Amino acid sequence: MCGIAGIIHLDGPGDIGREITQMLQSMKHRGPDSAGYALYGEPSEMLVMRFKLADPNDSQDFDFSERLERSRREVESRLSKIGANVDRVQSESAYAYRATFRYEGELKPLADYVENIPGCEVLSLGHSLEIVKDLGDARTVSDTYKLDDFRGTHGIGHVRMATESDVDIAGAHPYWAYPFSDVAVVHNGQLTNYHQWRRRLERSGHRFQSECDSEIIAVYLAERLAAGMSLDSAMKESLDDLDGVFTYLVVTEDSLGMAKDEMAAKPLVLHEGENMVALASEESAIRAILPQEIDSYDPYEREVMVWSR
């Protein structure tokens, strides 16, 4: 089933961490397996990289913590080696980290180099995007990663009921559009031409971290954005290229977008307020942050909408 939610403040930053947590928590019944966030804070000159060095399902044997510590030092040294000026690397949970650094070069070699460390996955990389995802419901994840204090302009979130792949962090949404900075996707649905697209995209050099069909959308959009296409037209093209049922949300540095398949098979409720736009799989999620009576509607089939802050 899965539940997705998105919010964009059109008049400056808001408490998006707390808001998306409330939205996701009210849709817990749609997916209790994992929860994930893609949040946009104040853009900074430094790059923010969220990464994990192990999975909660990994067996935590006797030298687990030492191995993690070694890997963490290895990440730092590799960042320095490739020319990044590391500001700091903070530990966010037992296995997830947040690094900030200055770096002028290409992002793909850097991300590839860091991910080459065993067990390492780069969850997000960008000047304002931060992806946080873990097992458990939104409240648990938000408390672990202290997201209630996160302020920003826009973000998306996802609660997952795993149908197409394992319950682990790699299978949790959102997906970063690797290696395109500051783009992330959440998806509700099933894609039936996953393997064709995965083979196509792998041939053109993209990497896949999971077996989850939704990862295709992020990489698909990344390829088109990298080729200079606008977000709007890349999303419109995806309606013909992707088979199956889907409603997905995508966020970039300054925009939030939604797209729906031609059967309108998956739900999405949309509320366009004066200063903010909120979307979710269920209206009750929007009501979690806007308790008053609001106007809302379901976007139609093959609809693509983009809002910019």
Added chain:
Amino acid sequence: MVAVTAGERGVRYDIRGLAEPDAVAPKIAKIDGDTAGFDAADLSPRQINLELRRLVYGEGIREVTIDNPGAKHSIAVGILTCCRIRINGSLGYFGCGLVDGPEIHITGRVGWSVAENMMSGVVVIDKNAGSLTGAAIRGGDLVIRGHVGARTGIDQKGGTIIVGGNAGATTGFMMQRGRQIICGDAGGGLGDSMYDGSIYVAGKVASLGVDCVEAEMTPADDELIDRKFRIYGMDRPDTFRKFTCGRKLWNYDNLEPSERKLVL
């Protein structure tokens, strides 16, 4: 002994998945003669439905007002008696399903599958509705003054669905009887695989579904639309076109190959 597990927000489920098996009606409604009203803001869907049932079945109330439904799911389901219910606000999914008899007025918006399998009665929604609106209804009037999502009246077996705005894709999919009156535009695949019944559309039709054809409007059709619009105080567009089943897929007399083998 019933196995009960505690879920989110302390909601408990029994072994069959029934939510809150030990819930009781909160008895908070203010009763005034044969009318009553209560605030649903702090109640769970099951508590709201238990309170509503207590009022219309137990207390013989004829008119109930529910405030602050907060887009909760499955509200006012399975009401099988004549009464009036006014819901001041919006409902989530599966609102007013399986009803037989009540007149329900919702001042907000509804989510997916409103009035699913309604047998008789009236459901009026002032704003928009989600997809699968009026799925498999058998009778009664379902009026949506705003827009509706996809697959409106899928598997409809009777009754009338009136939409003041636009309708999404495959409206009237596999419809078997009844009427749909759509004042705005209709999405692609209108009346796909419909068996019978009529769909009236005043706006543009993106495309017709398999075996759906345009038919001629008769004076009886016009009279029906006039009457329905008068009842609900709606403005009647002049541009209605009628769509029915082309009967190309009516193969009821032909035996399936396996059956043929048996007969011969």
